[in-house]
Amino acid sequence: MGDKTLETEDIPRSVINEDEPINKSLTMLPWDRFSNWIHCACVVTFDLELGQAMELIYPGHIKLTDKEKMNICYLSFPDSNSGCMGDTQFHFRIRQCPGRKPLVRAHSQYNRDCPVTLQLDDAHYYGFVYFRQTKDRSIRRGYFQKSVVLITKLPFIALFNQVISIIAPEYFDNGEPSLEAACHDIDQWPLPVPGDTLNLPIMGSVIQVRLSCRSDKLIGSVPPKYSQTHSIPAHSILPSIHEVDIYSSFLSILPHVQLLWELVLIGEPIVVMASSPTITCNTVQALVNMIAPLKFCSDFRPYFTIHDSEFREYTTKTQAPPPVILGVTNPFFAKTLQHWPHIIRIGEMGPLGSSPKLANKVKKAAALKTLDSNPGVYTRYKSFLTKDKAILKRLMKGSQLKRPVEAQNAILRRHLLELTHSFMIPLERYITSLMPLQRNISPHKGPPKLRPFETEKFIETLEQSGPQLTSGIKGDWEALYRRFFRSPNFEGWYYQRQKEVNQKLQLLHLEALSNANLSEWIADKEEVQIIDLILKIKDKLNFATHNHGLVGKESVSRLQKQLEDIVSTLPDDLQSVIKT
Amino acid sequence: MAAGPYNYSYIFKYIIIGDMGVGKSCLLHQFTEKKFMADCPHTIGVEFGTRIIEVASQKIKLQIWDTAGQERFRAVTRSYYRGAAGALMVYDITRRSTYNHLSSWLTDARNLTNPNTVIFLIGNKCDLDAQRDVTYEEAKQFAEENGLMFLECSAKTGENVEDAFLDTAKKIYQNIQDGSLDLNAAESGVQHKPATPRNPINTDQPPNKEGCAC
Numbered sequence: 038m039g040d041k042t043l044e045t046e047d048i049p050r051s052v053i054n055e056d057e058p059i060n061k062s063l064t065m066l067p068w069d070r071f072s073n074w075i076h077c078a079c080v081v082t083f084d085l086e087l088g089q090a091m092e093l094i095y096p097g098h099i100k101l102t103d104k105e106k107m108n109i110c111y112l113s114f115p116d117s118n119s120g121c122m123g124d125t126q127f128h129f130r131i132r133q134c135p136g137r138k139p140l141v142r143a144h145s146q147y148n149r150d151c152p153v154t155l156q157l158d159d160a161h162y163y164g165f166v167y168f169r170q171t172k173d174r175s176i177r178r179g180y181f182q183k184s185v186v187l188i189t190k191l192p193f194i195a196l197f198n199q200v201i202s203i204i205a206p207e208y209f210d211n212g213e214p215s216l217e218a219a220c221h222d223i224d225q226w227p228l229p230v231p232g233d234t235l236n237l238p239i240m241g242s243v244i245q246v247r248l249s250c251r252s253d254k255l256i257g258s259v260p261p262k263y264s265q266t267h268s269i270p271a272h273s274i275l276p277s278i279h280e281v282d283i284y285s286s287f288l289s290i291l292p293h294v295q296l297l298w299e300l301v302l303i304g305e306p307i308v309v310m311a312s313s314p315t316i317t318c319n320t321v322q323a324l325v326n327m328i329a330p331l332k333f334c335s336d337f338r339p340y341f342t343i344h345d346s347e348f349r350e351y352t353t354k355t356q357a358p359p360p361v362i363l364g365v366t367n368p369f370f371a372k373t374l375q376h377w378p379h380i381i382r383i384g385e386m387g388p389l390g391s392s393p394k395l396a397n398k399v400k401k402a403a404a405l406k407t408l409d410s411n412p413g414v415y416t417r418y419k420s421f422l423t424k425d426k427a428i429l430k431r432l433m434k435g436s437q438l439k440r441p442v443e444a445q446n447a448i449l450r451r452h453l454l455e456l457t458h459s460f461m462i463p464l465e466r467y468i469t470s471l472m473p474l475q476r477n478i479s480p481h482k483g484p485p486k487l488r489p490f491e492t493e494k495f496i497e498t499l500e501q502s503g504p505q506l507t508s509g510i511k512g513d514w515e516a517l518y519r520r521f522f523r524s525p526n527f528e529g530w531y532y533q534r535q536k537e538v539n540q541k542l543q544l545l546h547l548e549a550l551s552n553a554n555l556s557e558w559i560a561d562k563e564e565v566q567i568i569d570l571i572l573k574i575k576d577k578l579n580f581a582t583h584n585h586g587l588v589g590k591e592s593v594s595r596l597q598k599q600l601e602d603i604v605s606t607l608p609d610d611l612q613s614v615i616k617t
Numbered sequence: 618m619a620a621g622p623y624n625y626s627y628i629f630k631y632i633i634i635g636d637m638g639v640g641k642s643c644l645l646h647q648f649t650e651k652k653f654m655a656d657c658p659h660t661i662g663v664e665f666g667t668r669i670i671e672v673a674s675q676k677i678k679l680q681i682w683d684t685a686g687q688e689r690f691r692a693v694t695r696s697y698y699r700g701a702a703g704a705l706m707v708y709d710i711t712r713r714s715t716y717n718h719l720s721s722w723l724t725d726a727r728n729l730t731n732p733n734t735v736i737f738l739i740g741n742k743c744d745l746d747a748q749r750d751v752t753y754e755e756a757k758q759f760a761e762e763n764g765l766m767f768l769e770c771s772a773k774t775g776e777n778v779e780d781a782f783l784d785t786a787k788k789i790y791q792n793i794q795d796g797s798l799d800l801n802a803a804e805s806g807v808q809h810k811p812a813t814p815r816n817p818i819n820t821d822q823p824p825n826k827e828g829c830a831c
Contacts, residue, residue, distance in 0.1 A: 614662035
């Protein structure tokens with residue numbers, strides 16, 4: 038199955054650092070490529086004595102902690118499985134136990150170039166589940182209940198849902214060898230490089246996907262370039278690697294979509310209650326995705342059970358609810374989480390295209406007594422912005438005209454994207470004004486830093502250049518910003534911007550240092566200062582190797598030359614040791 | 618994120634000396650990274666560590682020279698003493714031989730640095746009290762007789778490591794303040810930032826006036 042041309046094309050580009058000409062065969066071990074995509078595959082079964090039990094972990098050398106195993110076991114089965122005959126697909130997210138190795142290089146390179154919303158994080162795993170329950174008289178209990186699960190750090194919801202839907206039925210039919218074959222296929226996949234269109238062979242078919250990259254235009258998504266050079270023809274083309282159908286997910290609560298956008302934006306605790314994990318995970322994922330291109334920075338659990346190791350932490354009544362989004366199906370939560378400020382109850386979705394029964398009124402949280410309550414959004418929250426009725430009308434009309442769900446979804450997504458953009462543009466503009474000036478960069482001073490963000494100064498800019506420039510939506514934008522500033526989403530966004538700007542400034546500073554006349558500068562300096570300068574230059578060179586590709590080769594070699602020149606001015610006895 | 622990396626008023630040069638395997642590099646690593654390095658390779662020649670600390674609201678950059686302890690490097694490492702403002706002399710409390718060699722290390726330190734160099738004696742590995750081979754009292758007395766500052770530390774647990782590095786800096790800073798350390802002298806091991814070309818630096822003047830490079 039392995040496609041040799043793909044391999045040789047893809048590996049030298051990013052796996053092997055040009056500074057480390059290591060033999061390729063030494064750097065790529067079996068399973069290395071597999072683990073660029075997937076941590077492991079698990080089979081979870083229902084044991085009459087033990088309850089959920091891990092039957093198999095593949096590949097066998099992968100270690101999971103007991104806590105991770107326990108979480109995976111419980112989250113791989115529907116909570117109340119009476120209604121889940123047949124096959125059920127969903128995904129979950131768990132905390133990784135601390136003490137693991139940091140991200141592999143392929144992942145940190147991926148993180149550097151992908152959109153921030155699609156970055157993988159060091160602390161969580163996703164689990165993609167395919168659960169099968171069938172009557173089987175040969176089993177003591179009369180039922181066959183088993184799940185195949187893919188554990189991965191990559192947030193490629195659409196891709197892995199597709200992959201597991203191919204792998205799991207094969208496994209149920211043919212057992213372990215099919216899982217082995219599937220994992221072997223994945224071990225042939227090229228590196229996940231943002232911007233690339235990849236052909237991914239899996240069990241005899243090929244999935245084609247394009248990985249989004251940070252420089253993609255945000256509005257008007259990039260049509261994937263299907264190059265003809267791939268030697269394996271694609272059987273199915275995934276339009277997006279990560280997106281869920283937010284239109285269908287929100288169908289029964291569409292009138293509240295803007296209110297939900299506000300809640301997610303300002304990082305409010307939200308719980309989604311539904312009868313199946315498939316619904317909760319789609320809804321939670323749709324919530325998290327609705328503020329794109331802004332990254333949702335709190336925890337979210339597409340499917341959460343009472344057995345989860347964070348159960349106590351998240352359901353405590355001694356503190357305010359944490360700013361997380363949970364998806365639950367167990368009726369027990371209706372009581373445990375009834376103090377939560379925002380509860381979304383989703384009913385079963387009707388057949389596609391039929392006009393949805395809309396829950397039009399926002400309900401007081403107290404009205405929610407049991408899980409049997411009607412679909413709707415239960416909250417006391419008052420939106421800061423006035424509801425945009427035009428988009429709702431458009432969607433309603435589309436639904437009456439039987440417009441395809443894909444088109445309805447695209448309309449809704451675009452609307453939300455524009456809304457988020459209108460909110461973010463003033464912030465981006467303000468950040469730009471905090472940049473230090475080029476002339477403040479001196480080789481003999483530290484690199485200047487981004488000036489601090491001052492809330493009031495920012496608020497002052499709103500009158501002139503607030504969201505009103507790009508959005509017709511009225512309301513108290515200022516108050517919305519003030520709430521946003523207290524949220525993890527603001528913190529995460531600001532941290533990211535700071536990091537980018539400071540990295541840029543480091544680069545400019547490196548340039549300046551490489552161009553400075555250092556020999557003249559050191560002429561009248563003490564040894565301790567010259568050593569200090571040498572250490573600084575070494576630091577900069579270190580930065581250059583760690584940010585491979587960001588720093589121009591010429592600047593690096595100029596800086597290297599500077600270093601050599603300075604070292605050569607030192608007494609002989611010192612020179613020999615400095616060089617090491 | 619507030620303090621830029623160059624944002625300091627002084628640079629102090631330290632050297633760390635002592636027998637092989639007493640934990641010099643581990644002490645440095647614990648001080649700069651706040652971590653214990655379990656499998657630390659032998660130092661060859663010298664390794665550098667830096668950290669910016671604060672003494673009397675002055676930011677001070679420590680430039681720490683971590684020397685090789687192996688006897689065969691002894692001749693090479695002698696040149697590192699030049700201009701050190703502080704010397705951390707380390708022995709291992711569980712190995713008497715490393716303590717017995719202190720007088721030889723002290724002779725080097727005295728001969729190769731200037732009279733104002735602050736010498737700090739560190740008894741490392743105090744987490745291994747059960748295997749102790751040198752009592753605290755004995756070493757304390759040795760330190761007093763030779764006018765050294767003294768602490769027992771553990772690079773593994775981090776106990777007293779900060780104090781050893783910081784107390785040394787405080788002592789150096791105090792020497793600058795009371796005038797006993799002459800910044801004009803070459804090889805004082807202290808550099809005032811931003812570097813003014815060899816103008817006499819008046820230490821009576823509060824240094825923060827010319828501090829802060831950025």
